[in-house]
Amino acid sequence: MAISKPLLHTCLSPALLNLYDVSNAVVVIIDVFRATSTIATALYNGAKCVIPVDSVAKCIALGKKIESISAGERDGKIAEGLKYGNSPFEYPKEFIAGKTLVLTTTNGTKLLHMALDKGAGSIITGSFPNLGAVCDYLLSQNQNVLLGCAAWKDKVNIEDMLFAGAVINRVKNNFSINCDSSQIAETIYNDANENLFEFIKQKNASHYLRLSNYGLEKDIQYCLTADVANVLPFYEDGKLLVHKK
Amino acid sequence: MAISKPLLHTCLSPALLNLYDVSNAVVVIIDVFRATSTIATALYNGAKCVIPVDSVAKCIALGKKIESISAGERDGKIAEGLKYGNSPFEYPKEFIAGKTLVLTTTNGTKLLHMALDKGAGSIITGSFPNLGAVCDYLLSQNQNVLLGCAAWKDKVNIEDMLFAGAVINRVKNNFSINCDSSQIAETIYNDANENLFEFIKQKNASHYLRLSNYGLEKDIQYCLTADVANVLPFYEDGKLLVHKK
Numbered sequence: 001m002a003i004s005k006p007l008l009h010t011c012l013s014p015a016l017l018n019l020y021d022v023s024n025a026v027v028v029i030i031d032v033f034r035a036t037s038t039i040a041t042a043l044y045n046g047a048k049c050v051i052p053v054d055s056v057a058k059c060i061a062l063g064k065k066i067e068s069i070s071a072g073e074r075d076g077k078i079a080e081g082l083k084y085g086n087s088p089f090e091y092p093k094e095f096i097a098g099k100t101l102v103l104t105t106t107n108g109t110k111l112l113h114m115a116l117d118k119g120a121g122s123i124i125t126g127s128f129p130n131l132g133a134v135c136d137y138l139l140s141q142n143q144n145v146l147l148g149c150a151a152w153k154d155k156v157n158i159e160d161m162l163f164a165g166a167v168i169n170r171v172k173n174n175f176s177i178n179c180d181s182s183q184i185a186e187t188i189y190n191d192a193n194e195n196l197f198e199f200i201k202q203k204n205a206s207h208y209l210r211l212s213n214y215g216l217e218k219d220i221q222y223c224l225t226a227d228v229a230n231v232l233p234f235y236e237d238g239k240l241l242v243h244k245k
Numbered sequence: 246m247a248i249s250k251p252l253l254h255t256c257l258s259p260a261l262l263n264l265y266d267v268s269n270a271v272v273v274i275i276d277v278f279r280a281t282s283t284i285a286t287a288l289y290n291g292a293k294c295v296i297p298v299d300s301v302a303k304c305i306a307l308g309k310k311i312e313s314i315s316a317g318e319r320d321g322k323i324a325e326g327l328k329y330g331n332s333p334f335e336y337p338k339e340f341i342a343g344k345t346l347v348l349t350t351t352n353g354t355k356l357l358h359m360a361l362d363k364g365a366g367s368i369i370t371g372s373f374p375n376l377g378a379v380c381d382y383l384l385s386q387n388q389n390v391l392l393g394c395a396a397w398k399d400k401v402n403i404e405d406m407l408f409a410g411a412v413i414n415r416v417k418n419n420f421s422i423n424c425d426s427s428q429i430a431e432t433i434y435n436d437a438n439e440n441l442f443e444f445i446k447q448k449n450a451s452h453y454l455r456l457s458n459y460g461l462e463k464d465i466q467y468c469l470t471a472d473v474a475n476v477l478p479f480y481e482d483g484k485l486l487v488h489k490k
Binding site: 012015153155157180187203 | 257258260261264397398399400401402403406424425426428429432433436448449452
């Protein structure tokens with residue numbers, strides 16, 4: 001008897017999340033530029049945990065209440081009232097090891113809280129720096145998967161779709177995929193794979209320009225590099241912690 | 246002095262329409278399988294006009310009130326209470342010339358009414374059978390454009406995105422395009438262009454199978470063929486009429 005495979009879907013925008021059943025599913029929060037890349041990096045570099053909060057006010061309040069680094073970004077820049085931003089390079093080992101990072105970002109933390117409110121089975125975060133860890137986890141679970149793109153203010157973006165495509169490319173044989181968004185994501189990834197940075201530069205003109213105008217070309221390069229911070233951030237009791245195998 | 250070009254955006258799902266400003270813009274309603282292909286075909290074959298309505302009940306009521314063919318589809322099949330469906334092959338010249346077609350479909354007519362409610366500058370419908378007419382019109386107007394994909398129950402689909410990509414491929418030099426969805430659409434179209442039917446068959450397994458199970462493989466072939474019903478359906482006073490140049 002054929003054993004049926006778990007389902008995999010890709011949701012291209014938080015505004016489409018309500019179309020998908022996430023109960024009992026693993027939801028992968030994807031915010032390539034730069035929230036989920038930074039979360040993986042901070043944890044890889046030894047942060048005790050990352051607490052994602054959905055507003056700057058909560059971020060400041062929590063930062064005062066517990067011993068932590070409070071950080072966040074709005075529209076690609078450090079949010080007013082916060083000292084640290086959303087660049088992975090702000091969180092090297094020497095700075096972040098052993099510390100708690102309270103983080104708010106434009107799109108990524110918002111989607112995470114939406115998935116939580118919808119009763120997701122479990123929530124992890126994905127980015128190229130921890131691509132391998134994400135795929136290993138999905139392959140080990142035999143559960144339905146939703147790849148959730150954080151997008152940009154609900155508008156579909158290329159970079160989150162590329163990461164969804166990268167995951168699909170690696171795990172597809174273990175899932176049943178009847179989802180056009182997933183097919184599109186993998187097709188785009190296969191086109192771009194040879195040089196993700198050049199593809200983004202060419203196709204994603206406006207967002208690329210916004211970030212590179214802030215001097216963040218180095219961030220973009222890093223956020224498109226696979227497996228350089230290969231841990232699995234797993235959400236539990238309000239915190240993202242490294243998942244132990 | 247450089248003259249600034251009008252803007253072009255692609256909206257991949259009706260659920261994302263609220264993210265786009267459609268006032269003073271030309272909105273192209275895209276529902277490749279099969280509403281907008283059928284609308285182009287009926288008008289090309291001499292229908293007096295097509296009246297798109299958003300419910301089966303309205304379709305039946307209007308069909309009783311005015312002399313017309315009332316037709317419609319739900320979930321890919323002829324809607325209960327209606328005699329005609331949503332296949333372009335149901336509307337040859339001998340049958341439809343001189344007649345009014347009242348049509349309701351799952352996704353396409355819904356999006357058209359949403360765009361209308363949002364105050365779109367003007368509304369036309371697009372499909373491969375009238376690709377050339379759509380592009381000629383967009384190039385002649387010097388107005389902002391929104392390519393609106395009808396999708397499938399708000400889920401992004403490949404075929405509508407492919408048509409958006411085909412339009413972008415032909416008109417892009419005349420527009421300013423800072424829109425990741427448009428970039429993705431054109432990339433996918435360039436991948437698929439050599440054989441759209443094979444691409445759809447391969448990538449769009451579930452929808453392809455649903456339609457081909459109803460014996461609609463011939464419809465799919467037709468709906469992916471460019472310029473075989475090359476008229477421009479233009480929405481005015483509740484009706485889609487052939488636009489006169």
